[in-house]
Amino acid sequence: MFEAAELGRKIPREEYEREVPRLRTALLQAQERLKSAPFPVLILVNGADGAGKGEIVNLLHEWMDPRFLLTYAFDRPSPEEAERPEFWRFWRALPPKGRIGIFFGSWYTRPILQRAYGEIKRRRLEEDLERIRSFEKTLVDDGALLLKFWFHLRRKDQKRRLEELESDPATRWRVTKLDWKHFRMYDRFRTICEDVLRRTSTGEAPWHVVEARDRRWQALTVGRTILDLLERRLAAPPPPPAGPRRDPPRPPARPGERVVSILDRLDLSRKVPPAKYEEELPRLQGRLNRLVRRAKEHGRSAVLVFEGWDAAGKGGAIRRIAAALDARDYRVVSVAAPTEEERAQHYLWRFWRHLPGAGRVLVFDRSWYGRVLVERVEGFARPEEWRRAYAEINDFEDQLVRHGYVFLKFFLHLSPREQLRRFRERESVPWKRFKITPEDWRNRARWDDYEEAVNEMIERTSTPGAPWTLVESEDKRHARLKILRTFCEKLEEEL
Amino acid sequence: MFEAAELGRKIPREEYEREVPRLRTALLQAQERLKSAPFPVLILVNGADGAGKGEIVNLLHEWMDPRFLLTYAFDRPSPEEAERPEFWRFWRALPPKGRIGIFFGSWYTRPILQRAYGEIKRRRLEEDLERIRSFEKTLVDDGALLLKFWFHLRRKDQKRRLEELESDPATRWRVTKLDWKHFRMYDRFRTICEDVLRRTSTGEAPWHVVEARDRRWQALTVGRTILDLLERRLAAPPPPPAGPRRDPPRPPARPGERVVSILDRLDLSRKVPPAKYEEELPRLQGRLNRLVRRAKEHGRSAVLVFEGWDAAGKGGAIRRIAAALDARDYRVVSVAAPTEEERAQHYLWRFWRHLPGAGRVLVFDRSWYGRVLVERVEGFARPEEWRRAYAEINDFEDQLVRHGYVFLKFFLHLSPREQLRRFRERESVPWKRFKITPEDWRNRARWDDYEEAVNEMIERTSTPGAPWTLVESEDKRHARLKILRTFCEKLEEEL
Numbered sequence: 001m002f003e004a005a006e007l008g009r010k011i012p013r014e015e016y017e018r019e020v021p022r023l024r025t026a027l028l029q030a031q032e033r034l035k036s037a038p039f040p041v042l043i044l045v046n047g048a049d050g051a052g053k054g055e056i057v058n059l060l061h062e063w064m065d066p067r068f069l070l071t072y073a074f075d076r077p078s079p080e081e082a083e084r085p086e087f088w089r090f091w092r093a094l095p096p097k098g099r100i101g102i103f104f105g106s107w108y109t110r111p112i113l114q115r116a117y118g119e120i121k122r123r124r125l126e127e128d129l130e131r132i133r134s135f136e137k138t139l140v141d142d143g144a145l146l147l148k149f150w151f152h153l154r155r156k157d158q159k160r161r162l163e164e165l166e167s168d169p170a171t172r173w174r175v176t177k178l179d180w181k182h183f184r185m186y187d188r189f190r191t192i193c194e195d196v197l198r199r200t201s202t203g204e205a206p207w208h209v210v211e212a213r214d215r216r217w218q219a220l221t222v223g224r225t226i227l228d229l230l231e232r233r234l235a236a237p238p239p240p241p242a243g244p245r246r247d248p249p250r251p252p253a254r255p256g257e258r259v260v261s262i263l264d265r266l267d268l269s270r271k272v273p274p275a276k277y278e279e280e281l282p283r284l285q286g287r288l289n290r291l292v293r294r295a296k297e298h299g300r301s302a303v304l305v306f307e308g309w310d311a312a313g314k315g316g317a318i319r320r321i322a323a324a325l326d327a328r329d330y331r332v333v334s335v336a337a338p339t340e341e342e343r344a345q346h347y348l349w350r351f352w353r354h355l356p357g358a359g360r361v362l363v364f365d366r367s368w369y370g371r372v373l374v375e376r377v378e379g380f381a382r383p384e385e386w387r388r389a390y391a392e393i394n395d396f397e398d399q400l401v402r403h404g405y406v407f408l409k410f411f412l413h414l415s416p417r418e419q420l421r422r423f424r425e426r427e428s429v430p431w432k433r434f435k436i437t438p439e440d441w442r443n444r445a446r447w448d449d450y451e452e453a454v455n456e457m458i459e460r461t462s463t464p465g466a467p468w469t470l471v472e473s474e475d476k477r478h479a480r481l482k483i484l485r486t487f488c489e490k491l492e493e494e495l
Numbered sequence: 496m497f498e499a500a501e502l503g504r505k506i507p508r509e510e511y512e513r514e515v516p517r518l519r520t521a522l523l524q525a526q527e528r529l530k531s532a533p534f535p536v537l538i539l540v541n542g543a544d545g546a547g548k549g550e551i552v553n554l555l556h557e558w559m560d561p562r563f564l565l566t567y568a569f570d571r572p573s574p575e576e577a578e579r580p581e582f583w584r585f586w587r588a589l590p591p592k593g594r595i596g597i598f599f600g601s602w603y604t605r606p607i608l609q610r611a612y613g614e615i616k617r618r619r620l621e622e623d624l625e626r627i628r629s630f631e632k633t634l635v636d637d638g639a640l641l642l643k644f645w646f647h648l649r650r651k652d653q654k655r656r657l658e659e660l661e662s663d664p665a666t667r668w669r670v671t672k673l674d675w676k677h678f679r680m681y682d683r684f685r686t687i688c689e690d691v692l693r694r695t696s697t698g699e700a701p702w703h704v705v706e707a708r709d710r711r712w713q714a715l716t717v718g719r720t721i722l723d724l725l726e727r728r729l730a731a732p733p734p735p736p737a738g739p740r741r742d743p744p745r746p747p748a749r750p751g752e753r754v755v756s757i758l759d760r761l762d763l764s765r766k767v768p769p770a771k772y773e774e775e776l777p778r779l780q781g782r783l784n785r786l787v788r789r790a791k792e793h794g795r796s797a798v799l800v801f802e803g804w805d806a807a808g809k810g811g812a813i814r815r816i817a818a819a820l821d822a823r824d825y826r827v828v829s830v831a832a833p834t835e836e837e838r839a840q841h842y843l844w845r846f847w848r849h850l851p852g853a854g855r856v857l858v859f860d861r862s863w864y865g866r867v868l869v870e871r872v873e874g875f876a877r878p879e880e881w882r883r884a885y886a887e888i889n890d891f892e893d894q895l896v897r898h899g900y901v902f903l904k905f906f907l908h909l910s911p912r913e914q915l916r917r918f919r920e921r922e923s924v925p926w927k928r929f930k931i932t933p934e935d936w937r938n939r940a941r942w943d944d945y946e947e948a949v950n951e952m953i954e955r956t957s958t959p960g961a962p963w964t965l966v967e968s969e970d971k972r973h974a975r976l977k978i979l980r981t982f983c984e985k986l987e988e989e990l
Contacts, residue, residue: 028928065929065930066827286664327566327599339835340834434560
C-alpha cells in the first residue's frame, strides 16, 4: 500500500500558491452546501509520527469555516471512557448531518500500537479489524462520507523530520522519547500498518495514503481529495425519503395458511395467584438487591431492554425492579421521539450516549428495536434501512456483552383480547387514561404487521450472547416474577 | 423550622385511598399542560435517613407520567465530576422546559455532611450557602419552578424506622452502618440542618418541610404541594416574550456630549512591525507550549474567552494559540445559535456543558457575554434578563476561578474605520467572503449601541478574579502577541 506514497513527489512553491486560493474557495463553497445536506463528513487523520498530522488539522481549520468543523483528538481513554465499550467515545464524537468532523487519532490507533508492542496476537487484531469494518459500514450505510487519510513517511524521511523538529527550539517539544522509540520500530510498524490498511480499505471506506515528505504535496493532496469526494457526494441524488406507509393493512391470512410463529408457541395461560405473588415478590426483590450490590462492588453494570405490545406491562415490571434498587444506582431511559440533536445522527447514536459507567443498572423502556418494529411497520425507515438494522443491532449488542455489561432483553407478549381489556380498563381510570393514545389504537389495528415484525426480530437478533427472553404477560404477576427471576439468575451466572 | 413537622399528623387509610385517585388525575393533567409551558420544574428530595426519600421518588414515578420525569441521584462525585466545578453535575442534569426533574440528593448534601463531620468551618458553610442562594436565584429568575422538600423525623421516629427496616429481611439492606452512625449524631445534624434550611428558605425558593412519620401524610403532602404550586404557576401569565428591538437606532450624540468610554482610552496606534512579529511569535508559542504542558502535569486547565468586534481578529488570534498546542490538549468552541436542546435550558447551560476536565485548554470563540451584547442590543433578551446577567456571569466565572481553571477573557477592540477596511478586504478575497454576512453589516450600523453595551459589560464584569484583558486590535500583529503574552504570563503566575 505504501509504494505509491514513496515516490518523493513535490509541489513547487509557485504552483502551491497559485492553487491554494482556488482550493480554499471551492472547499468553502462545498462546505456551505453541505450545511443543508442530509449527511455528515468524517475525516480520519492517521499516520506516522512526525508526518505533520497536527499541521494538516490546523490547515483545514484555516481553509474551511472553523465554526462548522468539529475536531476531536483521541488519546488514551479517560476513566469515564474506560468504563464503557471502546467505541463509546467515537460514537459520542460523531459529527451531525451537515457538519464535518475531524478525528485526530481514531479506532485504528489502539489495535496498531498493541500489535506493534506484541500485546495482542494476530487473531485478536483480526477481530478488532472485523469490528472496525462493521462500524465503518454502519456509518457509511447511514450516509456518512468517511475519508480516511494515512500520512506515510519513508524511514529516512521520518528520521530527517524528527531531527529537524528537534533542532528547532520552537518545535523541539513536538518530538518525544516515544517518537524515537517508535522510529526504531519502523519496520515493524510499517509491516503492521500496511497489513491493517489493506484489510480495512473497503469499497465503502477506502484509505487515502498520502506521502508526507513534502508539506505542499501533502496539503494539496488532502485538500483536493476532500473537495473531490465531497463535491461528488453533494452531486449524487439523495436516497428517496422514507415516509408513512401508504399500503393498506394486509388481508387477514386464511385459517389454513397461518404459520405458527415464535410468539404463538408461548403459553399465555401461565398465571401466578395473588397470594403466591405477594410472597414471592419481596423475596425476589431482596435477592435482586443483594446481587446488584455485589455487581456494583465488582464494577459490573447491567443493561436491560424492554420491548412488548402496548399495555403488556413494561412500565409495571420496570417499577418492580426499580423498587428493589437504590435510586442512586439505576436509571430508566424512556425512549420517545428523538430530539433535534438525535435526529441529526445515526439512529443508534442516542442509545450509545446513555451507556452507563461502572456499577450501574440501566433500563431501556423501548429501545433500538424501534428500528425494526415501529419504523418498519409505519414506514419511517426504508426497507433497506430496517433490513440492515438486524446486523447493526447484533453488532452493537455484541459490544455491550463483550464489554462486560450484564445484558438482558425482554419481550412482553399478550393476546389481542387481553390487550383490548387493558386498553378499556385504562380508559376508565382517570390516572391511567394518559397511557392510552390514539397511537395505541392505530398500532393495534396493525397487529398482524407488528406480529410479523416481532417474529422476524426475535429470529434475527436472538444471538448466543444476547438471546431474547420472551415473557408470557397475559398475567401481570407471572410476567413480573419471571422478569425478576431471570434478572437474578443472569446476575448469579455472571458474578 | 422543624417544630411544625413534629406534630405527629396522620392520614387514615380510607381518606388516603379516597384522595389519591383525585390527586393522581390532577397531577397528570398538570403535567400534561406543563409539556407546552415555557418553564421546567425541579423537585429536590432531601431529608433524614430512613425518611422514605426513595419511596417518595418511586411514588411520584407511579403517580405521574414517568416518561417525562427525569430523576437523578447524586452520590459522591465521579472522577469526571470531581475534575470540574462542583455545580457542573447539577447543571448537566437540569430538566429542560416542559419537564419535571427530580434530584435525589442535591447541592445541600455535601455542605451539610462536611459541617456535621466538622470538616468545614462555619465560614466555609456560609460561603457554600451564599453560592447555593445565587444558583437557585439564577434558576428561578429564568422561570424554573423549584420545589425543595425536606423530610423530617423526630429522633424516636427515626430510630423506630431504622429498626423496622432492619427487622424485615426484604428491607434490611436499606439500613447501613452509616445510617446508624448518623443517627447517633442526630442532634448535631438537626441543629445544622435547621440552620441551613433557615438560611436558604428564600422568597423565590422556600423549603417545604414535611413530617415523614406517617407515610400517607408524607405522600399526600408532597403530592398536594407539587400540584398546588404547579397549577398556580401554570395559571400565572407568562412573561412578555422578547423580540427584535423595534426602537430606532439612537441619534448620534452631539460632539460635546460624548463621554469618554473605557474603550476610548485604548491606544489603537500600537503596532508591531512584521520583522519583530516573525521573531516574537515562535518564541511566545514555544513558551506557551512549555507552560501548557507544565499545567497539564499539574492537572490544571485553562478557559479562555474571546469577545470583540466583528473582524477584530478573534479567529486569527485563536489559531496562533492553537498552533502552539498539541491538538489533543485543546478545544475551540465556536458559539453560534443554540440547538433545540440548548434553547430549552437556561442560557448558561450550554457553556457549563463544555467545561473541561483536568489538563486541558478550552477556548470560547464568543461566549456567555452574548447575553449582554447581541441579545441586549437586538432585543432577544428582555431588559430585566440582560440586567441580571451581569451578576449571573460574575458568579459563574467566580466558580471557574475558584475551581482552579486558569481563566482569561479578551476583548478585541478596533476602530470603525479599520473594521470597514477589513470587511471590504474580506469581500474581495474569495475564501474570506464567507466570513462576511449581512449580519455583520447590520451590527456595524448599531456600533453606538454595541459600544454602550461593551462599556457596561467591561465595567460590570471586570472582577478581581476575572478581569477583562482589553486588546488593541487595530494592528493584528500587536493583538496576537499581546494575547499570547498575557496567556503566558497568567500561566506563569498561576503555576
